Ligand SMILES: NC(=O)N[C@@H](CC(=O)O)C(=O)O
């Protein structure tokens with residue numbers, strides 16, 4: 001017998017309060033506030049709390065296999081649940097690279113065993129991420145992991161003929177190529193955004209054009225072959241303009257922005273604290289405004305965390321030697337609330353779209369995730385207290401790594417509870433131990 005939950009006086013998508021009953025893995029009942037029968041059920045008091053579909057991350061680095069010292073599937077998915085997620089797509093830049101059916105099935109199985117969220121492995125586009133030969137995309141698609149998203153993330157598929165072939169290939173199984181848009185020659189030795197700050201502090205710059213040139217090329221390739229393209233972690237005002245133009249032409253492109261690119265700027269590089277070293281780099285305040293506007297008007301489809309855990313040895317060193325990347329699963333929703341909801345640019349219904357329904361659709365897991373909150377739907381849900389505030393402490397994060405850029409910052413909102421198919425993975429803001437699938 002599974003536990004029945006009554007979510008008392010919660011506000012689905014920020015709307016009017018209702019009671020929501022979860023039983024046998026689904027939303028069993030939605031009734032007037034205070035009226036659901038609590039007999040035999042666990043009651044979660046939710047007055048003022050917003051109920052969202054479980055969040056879906058299209059871009060998570062879980063590091064297993066290969067860098068279990070930074071994160072494992074178990075620790076990363078636990079962090080995901082704490083952040084309100086019920087599904088994550090695990091990037092392929094592991095060791096070995098997830099470029100065969102064997103490796104994606106291994107990650108898929110580890111996800112099943114973890115039980116915190118559904119793990120959907122992303123397959124590499126090229127063998128070993130080396131940009132030279134296409135990986136066995138079809139074998140990964142047909143595997144038990146049912147891969148639909150392919151990416152060499154961490155590296156750009158820069159050879160245009162390989163990119164074209166990949167876009168053509170994924171069409172046969174409704175897949176998508178998620179591009180890490182970085183022209184390699186324009187970014188050799190790059191350490192941060194190219195601009196006023198890089199010139200002043202003397203770090204090698206990563207120019208906006210290196211991102212924009214690849215996105216422009218790829219939307220044209222996607223149009224030419226009639227395929228589906230997804231742009232990872234878009235970060236510049238020019239990139240937003242190109243995607244807006246491509247969509248106006250009917251090109252089948254979707255785009256993501258990370259929480260950190262919605263709030264942080266390259267001014268932080270002046271600290272020389274490598275926590276702020278990330279790829280693509282933090283950009284200018286004008287870029288931050290442009291990506292917020294692009295997210296608000298639908299040019300940017302989703303927020304994806306690009307959760308990139310790294311060990312202290314790889315981050316607590318001089319800027320030039322440090323790894324690129326920052327954690328994000330446990331702060332994503334709060335950053336979206338701070339930058340987009342509390343500023344009046346998105347409603348909670350919009351948040352459900354950009355952090356759940358749209359990523360579920362792009363990753364083709366929308367039969368289970370990103371669903372409307374209705375009777376009979378799978379109970380993949382997250383309950384948020386938007387009036388709470390918290391100060392982020394790196395060492396208190398659930399992820400196995402401490403490289404959060406928000407340490408010491410006060411952020412709004414707190415994930416109170418997360419449910420995966422009606423089972424609580426988080427209650428009272430704390431992961432529920434001993435979960436099994
Ligand atoms: N974002 C990063 O700075 N790093 C990512 C790779 C990537 O997303 O490009 C990583 O794997 O660490």
Ligand SMILES: [Zn+2]
Pocket residue numbers: 153154155180232233279280
């Ligand atoms: Zn990337």
Ligand SMILES: [Zn+2]
Pocket residue numbers: 059061091153154306308
């Ligand atoms: Zn990434």
